[in-house]
Amino acid sequence: MTKKLKVATASLAGCFGCHMSILDIDEKLIPLSELIEFDRCPITDVKKIGKCDIGIIEGGVCNAENVHVLKEFRENCTILIAMGACAINGGVPALRNHYSLKDCLEESYLNGIGLENAQIPNDPEIPLLLNKVHPLHEVVTIDYFLPGCPPSADAIWTFLNELLSGEAIKLPYQALHFD
Amino acid sequence: MENIITIDEQMIPFKTGQTIMDAAMEAGVYIPHLCHNPEFEPHGSCRVCVVKVNGRMMSSCTTKATAGQKIENNTPELQENRRCLTQMLFVEGNHVCPGCEKSGNCQLQAVAYYTEMLSPRFQHFYPYRELDPTHPDVIIDFNRCILCELCVRASRDIDQKNIFAMSGRGIKAHLIINSPTGKLGDTDLNVNDKAVQVCPVGAIIKRKQGYMNPIGERFYDQAPIDEMGDIAEPHAGAKHHD
Structure with a gap:
């Protein structure tokens, strides 16, 4: 038996919808698990990434921890994949890019309706927000992009299978969508 | 010959x-x-x-x-050029497909699919652009405007109202509305005007029609744009430009 490929996944400034779509691969995950094993991933709950063949990132980059995780993935993964709208163009979190970070924080935590003891959170454990939300390719080199909000389970399955078999990746028209 | x-x-x-x-x-x-x-x-x-x-x-x-x-x-070189142009349009505006009512019925998105655009490739501008909700039946969202000037031509040549125009040059070029306030609500635009029907993207959208057709069952969800053609159907009795 050939050695299983190591796959790591992470959700940065995303909604975990893309990871739900990975789970949606459902019973086909069983044959897939004969080809790959998960390293750092919300499914394994492994916190620290090791050397991996494939890294899959959902979500864009909105805070200092996101930058750290993304750079760690890039250093440790041979192939890095941006999965879903937010990883590719910032998506919904990037809607805040039209406003200053100060305005966003004040609107949410100081001037919002019904707030008591209003204050902007500043616990040292909370990662510092970046001024703007960035798509992954603005921070590190990305090898593959898989659009969709989220990409369907079928799209992820086809993508991974073709990638693992070394074929050129060609998704059917219906599987390639931005929405 | x-x-x-x-x-x-x-x-x-x-x-x-x-x-x-x-x-x-x-x-x-x-x-x-x-x-x-x-x-x-x-x-x-x-x-x-x-x-x-x-x-x-x-x-x-x-x-x-x-x-x-x-x-x-249909050559690799021309398709690459077209993909590049589409990517530039995507990063120049704010085209958030998952949050857009026009998604699936959008020609910009359909051309992106046709040219196999997978990423924006360039750095996003994330420009700040206003949304004008002042008209009772039509919303104009400048975030999604690609400056095709179809609404300008339709309003001028068919509706005879001259509601839309372009202002600025180069990267500062933008669509404006001819009314004293610059707002759509202060024009005589009617929801049935040709200018409202021709927008190839989600910049000019009709109110009270949101998500009548679910995502996944829309025009370009069925087949690629080279099979489906343009989303804006010619109206009955439409004249060809020549």
Whole structure:
């Protein structure tokens, strides 16, 4: 038996919808698990990434921890994949890019309706927000992009299978969508 | 000489005065386009319809067909150019497909699918642009405007209202509204005006129609744009621009 490929996944400034779509691969995950094993991933709950063949990132980059995780993935993964709208163009979190970070924080935590003891959170454990939300390719080199909000389970399955078999990746028209 | 041009080795007949785009559309040959709509004078601004005519890059919507032209259309080089132009349009505005009512019915998105655009490639501008909700039946969201000027042409040439215009130059070019306040609510725009029907993207959208058709069951969800054609159907009795 050939050695299983190591796959790591992470959700940065995303909604975990893309990871739900990975789970949606459902019973086909069983044959897939004969080809790959998960390293750092919300499914394994492994916190620290090791050397991996494939890294899959959902979500864009909105805070200092996101930058750290993304750079760690890039250093440790041979192939890095941006999965879903937010990883590719910032998506919904990037809607805040039209406003200053100060305005966003004040609107949410100081001037919002019904707030008591209003204050902007500043616990040292909370990662510092970046001024703007960035798509992954603005921070590190990305090898593959898989659009969709989220990409369907079928799209992820086809993508991974073709990638693992070394074929050129060609998704059917219906599987390639931005929405 | 016979009125025949060749597009990707296929012989296409044309009538004198027709553009390459006209002849291709009549023959059912798809040349990607965004600012072109056969009901209006060609604009030639989006450059997505650029083809190689006897080895030279020309926009097919503004170049007259002449007998014997050898035209390249669906080639890797031209598709790459078109993908690049589409990517530039995506990063220049705020095109958030998952949150857009036009998704699935959008020509910009459909051209992106057709040219196999997977990423924006460039750095996003994330410009700040206003949304104008002042009209009771129509919303205009400047975030999604690609400056095709179809609403400008429709309002001027068919509705005879001159509601839309362009202002600024180069990267500062933007759509404006001809009213004392600059707001859509202060114009005599009617929801049935041609200008409201021709927007190829989600910049001009009708109110009270949101998500009547679910995502996944929309126009370009069925098949690619080279099979489906433009989303804006010509209205009954529409005249061709020539």
